[in-house]
């Protein structure tokens with residue numbers, strides 16, 4: 024299995040988390056901005072359609088008021104052609120509301136027209152608007168229709184009655200939907216430059232105003248915004264228009280005529296700025312992303328460091344400095360501290376075990392004294408430290424007889440007894456050794472030969488005066504030497520002690536002899 028480095032793992036995890044967060048934030052921010060922009064555009068269009076519906080309603084009401092005023096003026100003038108022409112001229116020119124003005128007698132004969140058209144004066148004009156006005160005899164706004172002049176128009180009319188209610192005819196104004204007039208300016212002047220535009224439909228779904236004059240008069244089917252607005256609803260929605268363009272629309276009806284105003288903006292134009300906006304977001308977010316990568320890199324180092332330092336110390340566990348090295352590792356988080364403690368505990372156990380093994384290795388099992396190997400190690404260290412010491416070589420006299428007479432077990436107990444006596448008569452830093460059989464040795468650091476002779480003599484005397492496990496005292500012989508007396512080597516000094524011991528044996532046993540230096 025592939026093993027991944029902890030630092031890389033932390034780095035990888037943190038960077039991928041940061042990257043995921045960045046991507047998600049970016050995506051969420053894109054979605055939010057997008058729907059916000061779209062909702063804003065639709066709401067703006069709705070508000071705009073409401074405002075224009077209200078302005079257009081006002082305009083039509085105003086046009087009707089002008090005609091009503093004129094109708095009142097005309098009541099006494101209906102048989103005065105010159106006055107009628109003057110009034111028609113005034114109406115047409117004063118406010119510019121109408122492209123043309125007609126004064127029609129109750130039988131349908133045109134009495135005056137503005138702009139002046141002599142050909143039409145005195146004849147009966149037959150057009151849907153004029154016919155409808157005559158028939159209704161009430162103030163009215165016609166449906167759009169193509170007039171005698173060939174223009175698509177709406178006709179606004181006001182009946183002329185005498186004071187006693189006799190119908191004399193009416194005064195009416197035509198607004199040419201494809202020509203310049205106040206209505207046109209009202210709708211067209213608010214045309215925005217950001218791709219937005221509006222159109223007006225009548226109840227038959229016919230375009231009666233559009234920024235493209237060629238489309239005026241066209242009937243638009245299957246457009247949900249048109250369907251809603253001619254049903255008298257105000258609102259907004261996203262739709263694909265008859266030209267296949269995705270649009271954000273707002274719409275509002277005209278109360279006076281039942282027409283509908285639809286303001287719209289292509290969705291693509293609305294969202295055009297979004298890409299730039301998102302690039303800006305990315306530009307602003309990227310330094311933070313870099314910072315978090317840097318932070319992740321730093322964190323991965325800081326987290327991995329205690330573990331990797333602990334791992335390094337583990338390679339050197341047999342070193343006596345290992346515990347200190349482990350203790351020095353800064354474990355700043357709980358898991359590293361736990362690991363550190365576990366390692367220290369493990370190491371302590373190992374060292375304890377090693378120490379025990381080591382101790383067993385240098386200890387004589389019968390007496391518990393240091394064996395020959397232990398003695399060699401101590402001597403080497405003292406020699407390295409140039410530490411002077413005295414050597415007392417000891418040997419039980421006639422030990423063979425003890426064995427023979429009392430048995431080997433008693434012989435063993437005698438050896439243990441001697442070891443105890445040696446311990447009783449020595450200092451804590453003296454090294455007491457059994458080198459094999461009944462051969463013993465005492466190494467006394469920082470001790471002169473004379474003092475060592477005294478120690479050996481006291482031991483000999485005590486042994487000779489004390490009952491051993493045999494029931495009677497035993498005796499021992501000793502030879503004493505000193506290092507570095509005479510500059511001899513350690514081995515020589517040991518041999519000198521042995522020689523002195525032989526001398527003591529030779530001279531009758533139960534005695535201490537000093538080596539000649």
Ligand SMILES: Nc1nc2c(ncn2[C@@H]2O[C@H](COP(=O)(O)OP(=O)(O)OP(=O)(O)O)[C@@H](O)[C@H]2O)c(=O)[nH]1
Pocket residue numbers: 418419420421422423424426430431432433434435438459460461528
């Ligand atoms: N009980 C016992 N006897 C041992 C041990 N090791 C050696 N011996 C005996 O110690 C005796 C040593 O005898 P020798 O070397 O002849 O010396 P000695 O009898 O003490 O005579 P001298 O040293 O000349 O006084 C032998 O009988 C060994 O078997 C041991 O661990 N236990």
